[in-house]
Amino acid sequence: MPAEDNDEHFEDGLTVALRRAGDGFEADDRDGLVAGGLVRGRRRVVRRRAWTVTGSVLALAVVGVGGAYATGTLGGAVEQASVAAAPPAVARNPLAPPVDQDALVATFRQTLPPGGRLTDVVARGTGDPLGPMLSGVYDDGQGKAAVGVGFFQAPPGDKGFSTCPDKESVPYDACTAEDVSGGRLVILQGYEYPDRREETKNWRATLLAEDGLVVDLSTWNAPAQKGAAVSRTDPPFGPAELKRIVTHTAWAPVLEALRVPAGTPSPGASASPAKPAKPVKPDADGAARAAFNGAAVRPTLLSLLPKELTVSDKGGQDGYAFAVVDDGKGKSLMQVNAQPDMTGAEGELFPDGTYELLPDGTKVVVRQQPGEKGGEGVVMWTVDTIRPGGYRVVVSAFNTGDQAAPATRAEPAFSIDELKAIATSEKWLKLRK
Known part of the structure; x- marks a missing residue:
């Protein structure tokens, strides 16, 4: 970044x-x-x-x-x-x-x-x-x-x-x-x-x-x-x-x-008669691009967290979720963002030579950097993934329960391998119907 x-x-x-x-x-x-x-x-x-x-x-x-x-x-x-x-x-x-x-x-x-x-x-x-x-x-x-x-x-x-x-x-x-x-x-x-x-x-x-x-x-x-x-x-x-x-x-x-009247072509659209809409074709994930259950991001994230962790806070919005967990060594914030149809950004987010390519075609980028909201000593570990067809899942973890507050532990409660496992879980495919 x-x-x-x-x-x-x-x-x-x-x-x-x-x-x-x-x-x-x-x-x-x-x-x-x-x-x-x-x-x-x-x-x-x-x-x-x-x-x-x-x-x-x-x-x-x-x-x-x-x-x-x-x-x-x-x-x-x-x-x-x-x-x-x-x-x-x-x-x-x-x-x-x-x-x-x-x-x-x-x-x-x-x-x-x-x-x-x-x-x-x-x-x-x-x-x-x-x-x-x-x-x-x-x-x-x-x-x-x-x-x-x-x-x-x-x-x-x-x-x-x-x-x-x-x-x-x-x-x-x-x-x-x-x-x-x-x-x-x-x-x-x-x-x-x-x-x-x-x-x-x-x-x-x-x-x-x-x-x-x-x-x-x-x-x-x-x-x-x-x-x-x-x-x-x-x-x-x-x-x-x-x-x-x-x-x-x-x-x-x-x-x-x-306020564009119903039936008015969008800017740049052809003036020729509209053709019947074609059925949405499944992409490489086997999921139709037109359907994405953003509300399911939060329960999906929670289902992927290790059972031994204590969840003290959780929340989210359409396409985004977070959880504050504690493994006995201090609070750690985890968050995920799921974005369908990101093919147009793939080249910029995953340039050649920067990612690991998995057997199923998923690209994976790992970033380890300081936190972004001013908390003293806070670090942010991120695993960014994009599947064939443009379905992106980004998972981040912090060594604090609040990015704006000081770090509560040396490292996040999740290792990079654990973040990879969460980001590449097949459970995310169920959000695309």
């Missing part, structure tokens, strides 16, 4: 969708970004998504609009799965009038509490190929604060935008998830850095509409997402204000401009 990614391996997971909003900024745009943050390109968004060993997008998100969600922007860095030459076109409604950047800024000002000032604004309208977003610095007289909002379509079937993350993955002070008119709202009061090495808070509201459109609002208690001194105790918008802003009816024209 590139060294530059090490300290934000988990927390930037959610920022994939929003980061998409800012993928197009280049160095010349930096003066307009809040905090002088430079939005990286699609290549970084793509790579971090693949490196992320965690569950739902929201669980990993650190928004950063000015850039993008699920991996925000304001200077954050995101990486997805495979290198793409250019971001894909953003779907939009040909029957609805576009909302330009000036109108987007005016709408945001309309939703803000009275008395505050919004400066250093960077925005894109719905007609921009990279999609609509806005970032700026808000000042209500109590201290300047970075703010940002982005709009995008959630990946099909991704439930990460509608649930609170596990605290083990994303430490936070409070999180609520509730049904609201037309969708699902998550309000997360957390921190920019999971290990709290800086007291920068990140409070965000994510509204997932029933049709999959997302409005994501984020704000900090500093004039920049990263690299700026804290300017106030808390971000300027509390839970009630976050909810009011993100659910405001003023956003209706923006969402309507992105």
Whole structure:
């Protein structure tokens, strides 16, 4: 894993969708970004998504609009799965009038509490190929604060935008998830850095509409997402204000401009009549790509743990699970991420000469490195595997029960061979039906 990614391996997971909003900024745009943050390109968004060993997008998100969600922007860095030459076109409604950047800024000002000032604004309208977003610095007289909002379509079937993350993955002070008119709202009061090495808070509201459109609002208690001194105790918008802003009816024209009518070809699709869908063919694992039981990752992990271990904590989300175990020598965190259809990232994640090839065609990479969340003396042992057909299972173990806390033992409770046995177990194949 590139060294530059090490300290934000988990927390930037959610920022994939929003980061998409800012993928197009280049160095010349930096003066307009809040905090002088430079939005990286699609290549970084793509790579971090693949490196992320965690569950739902929201669980990993650190928004950063000015850039993008699920991996925000304001200077954050995101990486997805495979290198793409250019971001894909953003779907939009040909029957609805576009909302330009000036109108987007005016709408945001309309939703803000009275008395505050919004400066250093960077925005894109719905007609921009990279999609609509806005970032700026808000000042209500109590201290300047970075703010940002982005709009995008959630990946099909991704439930990460509608649930609170596990605290083990994303430490936070409070999180609520509730049904609201037309969708699902998550309000997360957390921190920019999971290990709290800086007291920068990140409070965000994510509204997932029933049709999959997302409005994501984020704000900090500093004039920049990263690299700026804290300017106030808390971000300027509390839970009630976050909810009011993100659910405001003023956003209706923006969402309507992105709401693609049923039957409309996706960007770049051929205009020729649609052909009947072909049955999904099984891949080399004998499992159809269309079906993946992400909810079964947690029970599968627990079933693979040695019986003599004591499990003191466990949890997970769709595609991700963790367990804190103790073998009598101290607590050890174990986590696993199962990702179907990762063929597009295989060449980057498993370059020639770096992996062990098993008889069944599975590629295995072993990594032993320092922990990523600041805990003193923490080490992270990882076994990364990908089967023919792109089914990836990544297993990691730590010599602590909490990555942000000091090590509790010299080594993880699992040897590399034990991690290999867990990652390559045939039980993972049962998740792909």
